[in-house]
Amino acid sequence: MIKDFFSLALKNLKSRGIRSWLTLLGIFIGITAVVSLISLGNGLQLAVASQMGLASNELITVQAGGITGYGPPGSTVVEPITKGDARAIERLSSVEIAVRQNIKSAKVEFNDVVNFRYVGSVSNKEEERDLMQTRANAGPIMGKLVGENDFGKVTLGYNFYDKSEEWGGEAIIPGDTILINDERFEVIGIREKVGSLISDNAVSMLEEDMEDLFEYGNIADLIIVKPKSEDLMDKTKADIEKLLRQRRGVKEGEENFEVSTPESALATINSVLEGVQIFILIVASISIFIGLIGIINTMTTSVMERKKEIGITKSVGARNEHIFSQFFIESSLLGLIGGLAGAIFGTFIGFAGTYGINNLLGTELVPNIDFVLIFLTLLGSFLIGGIAGIIPAMKAAKQNPVEALRG
Amino acid sequence: MEKKENKVIIELQNVHKYYYMGHSIVKAVDGVSLKIKEGDFVAIMGASGSGKSTMLNLVGSLDVPTKGTILLDGEDISELSESDLSQIRGKKIGFIFQSFNLINNLTAKENVMIPMIFQGHDSEERSFRANKLMDLVELSDRMHHSPNELSGGQQQRVAIARSLANSPEVILADEPTGNLDSKTGATVMDFLKDLNKKGKTIVMVTHDIKLVKDYPDIVYWLKDGKIEKITKKTVKRRTQ
Ligand SMILES: Nc1ncnc2c1ncn2[C@@H]1O[C@H](COP(=O)(O)OP(=O)(O)OP(=O)(O)O)[C@@H](O)[C@H]1O
Numbered sequence: 275m276i277k278d279f280f281s282l283a284l285k286n287l288k289s290r291g292i293r294s295w296l297t298l299l300g301i302f303i304g305i306t307a308v309v310s311l312i313s314l315g316n317g318l319q320l321a322v323a324s325q326m327g328l329a330s331n332e333l334i335t336v337q338a339g340g341i342t343g344y345g346p347p348g349s350t351v352v353e354p355i356t357k358g359d360a361r362a363i364e365r366l367s368s369v370e371i372a373v374r375q376n377i378k379s380a381k382v383e384f385n386d387v388v389n390f391r392y393v394g395s396v397s398n399k400e401e402e403r404d405l406m407q408t409r410a411n412a413g414p415i416m417g418k419l420v421g422e423n424d425f426g427k428v429t430l431g432y433n434f435y436d437k438s439e440e441w442g443g444e445a446i447i448p449g450d451t452i453l454i455n456d457e458r459f460e461v462i463g464i465r466e467k468v469g470s471l472i473s474d475n476a477v478s479m480l481e482e483d484m485e486d487l488f489e490y491g492n493i494a495d496l497i498i499v500k501p502k503s504e505d506l507m508d509k510t511k512a513d514i515e516k517l518l519r520q521r522r523g524v525k526e527g528e529e530n531f532e533v534s535t536p537e538s539a540l541a542t543i544n545s546v547l548e549g550v551q552i553f554i555l556i557v558a559s560i561s562i563f564i565g566l567i568g569i570i571n572t573m574t575t576s577v578m579e580r581k582k583e584i585g586i587t588k589s590v591g592a593r594n595e596h597i598f599s600q601f602f603i604e605s606s607l608l609g610l611i612g613g614l615a616g617a618i619f620g621t622f623i624g625f626a627g628t629y630g631i632n633n634l635l636g637t638e639l640v641p642n643i644d645f646v647l648i649f650l651t652l653l654g655s656f657l658i659g660g661i662a663g664i665i666p667a668m669k670a671a672k673q674n675p676v677e678a679l680r681g
Numbered sequence: 682m683e684k685k686e687n688k689v690i691i692e693l694q695n696v697h698k699y700y701y702m703g704h705s706i707v708k709a710v711d712g713v714s715l716k717i718k719e720g721d722f723v724a725i726m727g728a729s730g731s732g733k734s735t736m737l738n739l740v741g742s743l744d745v746p747t748k749g750t751i752l753l754d755g756e757d758i759s760e761l762s763e764s765d766l767s768q769i770r771g772k773k774i775g776f777i778f779q780s781f782n783l784i785n786n787l788t789a790k791e792n793v794m795i796p797m798i799f800q801g802h803d804s805e806e807r808s809f810r811a812n813k814l815m816d817l818v819e820l821s822d823r824m825h826h827s828p829n830e831l832s833g834g835q836q837q838r839v840a841i842a843r844s845l846a847n848s849p850e851v852i853l854a855d856e857p858t859g860n861l862d863s864k865t866g867a868t869v870m871d872f873l874k875d876l877n878k879k880g881k882t883i884v885m886v887t888h889d890i891k892l893v894k895d896y897p898d899i900v901y902w903l904k905d906g907k908i909e910k911i912t913k914k915t916v917k918r919r920t921q
């Protein structure tokens with residue numbers, strides 16, 4: 275008999291107008307959000323991590339910033355980190371090397387096209403350069419990387435070569451000359467694709483060239499630190515913090531600089547992503563709740579509209595439980611249909627998103643299709659439909675047959 | 682049928698049905714007693730508002746009385762739960778309404794099968810019986826049409842087929858020809874008469890005096906919720 279109610283419910287659903295389906299939007303959006311979040315899985319985390327250049331996991335970076343002083347915004351200029359800080363850090367017993375790196379935005383001209391790009395410095399000292407290259411994790415795909423005494427020469431990120439449309443249709447290759455802030459530089463190499471929008475679009479040149487070009491003196495945008503051993507990561511971090519507090523004259527807890535280990539950076543990313551996920555889940559819950567109300571609403575309307583039908587079925591022998599079951603099942607199916615559409619669309623978003631991430635980063639992630647979880651979300655939406663249907667179905671079951679027949 | 686005194690299927694004992702409208706009381710049925718016997722063709726006649734429909738609903742235990750007792754096959758319906766009463770009604774009584782009351786989302790055949798669902802018949806049995814019943818009302822070729830694709834007369838024949846779904850003992854019809862022209866009405870009446878000949882008990886509400894002359898054995902004349910007079914067909918077998 276339950277089977278018959280299912281097929282009756284399906285027939286009734288088929289004859290429903292667009293209004294009923296619109297009320298499923300809430301469930302649809304909620305389930306889409308949940309399923310796409312799950313199927314994107316850690317692809318999202320990987321994407322953010324690689325955008326932030328966290329490929330290598332044995333280096334510490336030091337930057338100015340952190341809690342940027344007190345008073346109205348803009349009134350405090352963060353005191354920059356300097357070359358001297360880098361030297362002092364290098365003298366710490368737990369530190370093997372500390373290198374300063376500067377990253378600036380510059381006007382880059384090629385083929386009469388001007389674009390603004392980041393320029394990053396490379397040290398002229400071999401061991402420092404090696405360290406920076408470990409961090410950048412991108413070898414040359416054409417030509418070579420900037421090396422010892424390569425003054426006036428640059429290597430470029432993959433996009434300079436790949437996105438020729440940005441340069442008037444001409445791909446930049448080794449041997450070409452480009453203008454950076456109106457100075458001529460010879461391109462000696464193109465780096466392989468790393469998938470980060472920053473590195474793939476960045477120019478690398480020797481620190482000395484950069485200092486001449488931008489005249490920033492001793493300032494360091496970044497200090498890259500290699501501890502003597504990976505096990506010393508936390509101790510090194512603490513040592514650097516202590517040193518910089520002294521040098522910059524700030525108290526603990528009021529640091530105007532930031533020392534981040536890959537773990538701490540990853541933890542930051544994770545906590546941000548967690549926040550995003552929680553936000554999405556809250557939005558999902560709200561839309562599912564709205565969906566619930568929507569189903570209650572359509573089912574109540576439906577009971578009113580089908581009063582006569584209820585009267586008829588009662589007159590031909592339907593028990594109250596039969597009427598209840600019929601409406602309850604119909605409501606559950608409504609929820610299930612919304613959930614099913616959401617699960618399908620969410621899976622689609624998972625696939626499309628993973629494809630996008632793979633395309634961008636050159637990774638080979640597969641979407642995380644968890645059939646158990648999808649089954650659970652479907653079961654959930656079926657139950658939500660059912661819960662929404664309880665009161666309307668009870669209303670339907672309680673109709674007096676004579677009054678219901680009158681319509 | 683001729684030999685023994687026929688069994689009483691439905692009995693009303695001093696039945697009242699009141700409607701309370703604010704301070705006033707509408708006595709729709711006001712102290713009616715009657716017995717419906719197996720094989721009877723009964724008509725309930727009366728002016729509009731005289732309480733015919735209310736009385737028929739009571740006879741069919743679709744409604745419960747304010748006062749008085751209704752026995753269905755000897756059982757007091759007031760002692761049954763709403764659901765049990767509904768299920769018994771579905772088995773023993775078939776309804777035909779003036780406005781057909783078919784479900785438009787379903788096909789003609791599905792409408793005929795609906796009452797069988799609630800008696801727990803399986804789908805094969807339902808389909809088999811529905812085919813036979815659609816054949817009986819000469820609508821085999823309209824089986825898969827929606828009711829709103831059928832003429833009034835055809836719809837009423839589907840309703841007759843539906844009323845027969847669970848082989849009830851009694852068919853109740855509330856102005857079955859009320860929405861039909863006289864010719865179509867006559868075919869519907871012929872179907873009912875046929876059923877009566879085959880042993881079904883028929884209780885019909887009408888205010889068409891012509892129908893009363895031709896078809897029923899017993900006519901209850903209703904006025905203001907009371908039985909004013911009872912007339913019996915004189916050309917009944919037992920007087921021959
Ligand atoms: N649900 C109700 N609430 C209030 N009054 C009602 C209700 N149902 C019926 N009545 C009243 O009871 C009386 C009898 O109604 P009923 O429908 O039985 O008449 P009827 O003889 O079938 O009339 P008609 O020939 O017009 O169908 C009428 O006065 C009607 O207004």
Ligand SMILES: [Mg+2]
Nearest residue numbers: 733734735855
């Ligand atoms: Mg009436």
